Amino acid sequence: xxxxxxxxxxxxxxxKRKFSFAQVTIFIGKNTSGKTSILEAIxxxxxxxxxxxxxxxxxxxxxxxxxxxxxxxxxxxDSKKLAVIVALLNERASKKYLVxxxxxxxxxxxxxxxxxxxxxxxxxxINDSPSVRRGYLNSVxxxxxxxxxxxxxxxxxxxxxxxxxxxxxxxxxxxxxxxEFEYWDNLVIENGQTVTRFRQEFIDYVNNSKKEIFELSIxxxxxxxxxxxxxxxxxxxxxxxxxxxxxxxxxIIFENIDGKSIKEFGSRGExxxxxxxxxxxxxxxxxxKTNQTPVLLLDDIFSELDEGNIVKVLDLLPHHQVIITxxxxxxxxxxxxxxxxxxxxxx
Numbered sequence: 001x002x003x004x005x006x007x008x009x010x011x012x013x014x015x016k017r018k019f020s021f022a023q024v025t026i027f028i029g030k031n032t033s034g035k036t037s038i039l040e041a042i043x044x045x046x047x048x049x050x051x052x053x054x055x056x057x058x059x060x061x062x063x064x065x066x067x068x069x070x071x072x073x074x075x076x077x078d079s080k081k082l083a084v085i086v087a088l089l090n091e092r093a094s095k096k097y098l099v100x101x102x103x104x105x106x107x108x109x110x111x112x113x114x115x116x117x118x119x120x121x122x123x124x125x126i127n128d129s130p131s132v133r134r135g136y137l138n139s140v141x142x143x144x145x146x147x148x149x150x151x152x153x154x155x156x157x158x159x160x161x162x163x164x165x166x167x168x169x170x171x172x173x174x175x176x177x178x179x180e181f182e183y184w185d186n187l188v189i190e191n192g193q194t195v196t197r198f199r200q201e202f203i204d205y206v207n208n209s210k211k212e213i214f215e216l217s218i219x220x221x222x223x224x225x226x227x228x229x230x231x232x233x234x235x236x237x238x239x240x241x242x243x244x245x246x247x248x249x250x251x252i253i254f255e256n257i258d259g260k261s262i263k264e265f266g267s268r269g270e271x272x273x274x275x276x277x278x279x280x281x282x283x284x285x286x287x288x289k290t291n292q293t294p295v296l297l298l299d300d301i302f303s304e305l306d307e308g309n310i311v312k313v314l315d316l317l318p319h320h321q322v323i324i325t326x327x328x329x330x331x332x333x334x335x336x337x338x339x340x341x342x343x344x345x346x347x
Contacts, residue, residue, distance in 0.1 A: 001114055001292045002074045002321045003042060009068040010061035012037040022343035026324045026332060029347030035325040039117065039297045042323065045071045045082045046115040046295075047139065048097060048106040056086050056093035073113050075292065082112055107153060111143050114294035116283045120304055122275045126263050130251045137199050137252070140282050144289040151194035158187035159243055167241040185230055188246060192225035195247040202285060203252065209281045213312055214273035215257040223249035254278075272304055276313065283320070298324045302331035311335070 003021050008014040013034045019025075027035040036052070040059070043051050053059050060067045066087040073080050083098040097109035125136045142149040162184040168174040203220045225246040230237075233244045254262040254274050262274050286294050301310060301324060310333060314322070326332060329344075336342050 001295060003045075003113065003295055003323075004072045004074055004079070006038065006041060006045075007068075007070040008038075008041055009070075010064040011041055011059055011067040011069055012061060014038075014041075015061060019345065020343075021321065021323060023341035024322045024324070024336065024339075025343045025345065026326060026336065027345050027347055028326055028329055028332075030327060033347040035347055036119075036299055039119075039299050039323065039325060041069045042071065042113070042295070042297060043115055043117055044069050044084050045073075046110070046113045046143070048084065048095070048109050051117060051119070051139075056095060057088045057091075059086060060088055071113065080112060082109075084109075107146075107149055110149060111146070111290070114143055114286055114290060114292050115297055116279055116286065116294045117297045117299070118276065118279055118301055118304075119297075119299040122279070123268075123271055125275055125278075126254055126266075126271045130249075133252045134247070134250055137202065137250075140202055140285065141198050143294075144286045145198055147194065148198040151191040151198075155188060155191035155195055155247070158184050158191065159246065159248060162188060163242055166237055166243070170238055170241045185227070188243065189225055189227060189230070192246045196222055196224065196250070199247065199250065205285050205288075206278060206281050209284065211277055211281075213280065213309060214270065214277040216262065216274050216277060217255050217259075218278075219253040219255055221251040221253060223247065273309070276305065276309070280313065293320055296320045296322045298322060300325055300327065302326050302333075307333060 002023075005018060005020050007018045009016055013032075014037060019038065027038060029035040040050055040052050044059075050056065050059055066085060068083065068085050070081065070083045073082060081098075081100050083101075085096040085098075087094045087096075095106070097104045097106055099109065099112060124132050138152060142152065162181075165174075165176050165181065165184065169176060200220060200222070203218045207217045223245050229245045230243075237244050254266075256262055256266060256270070260266075262271055266274065283294055283296070286292070301313070303326075305313070314335075329346075332344070336344075
């Protein structure tokens, strides 16, 4: 799988730009030049959303009321045109997804372009809240498993509805029958168990995979959802007006070879290597599940790893298209100089 070109219209600080990509493309630019925004736009075509923006409309250039991202991709012998349009309507973002100019739902748009992103902010996967780690699991599995993204979508909608019912009941604003609760209970149980199953599968894959850069394992502290557990927490849920069990309360803990938490006991260097090793395994997982090779997006990787580990990363994944950003030309490894299939673009 390769991305051939990317066109940006009023996206971040790119008013109107078009880029073409080689097997290895390296963007050089200062921190305000918009090089990371190029990777952000590519992930928009991959996931249907930004990995940076707090709100979707944040990607729209100042003074405009929409952004348009277009990309041409090739999968074996077939080419495809993808587009995402983000429009600002009444202080809210409206998104439209197109495949070959035909409108698609987000669930059907995702996975047309497979990507794996490496960014300095990935340390948040180790150090931030459990919701960030759950978000990482989602980012892997929505690309690789259609059943997962459908189940997750239904689960999140049903969970929101169920929590609203709990709140209205607690506040005495509305009465719901046991049958009404049972309907939403069944939805969160069935789809929550599917989410848990796929998360367990990915974690098992990571734990059973060979580690070339750093030895680690992931411990899955899952919050199982079932009829028995919902019954067990019924009174507490009514008091808190929240569903207290289910994958929205999952936690994963990265551990070193001694079984110690890398968040608590690992150095910053070890935490960085943990993320890179996990991301490398993620690429192999996606290949196994989809039979497609994801595009690697490496944001400022040269400042995050020493040259030895950079070489390891690239040597382990020689068949991937790679798009790299860096701030200085001198950071680029010698192996890329004057090499066929390498394009260097200064912003």
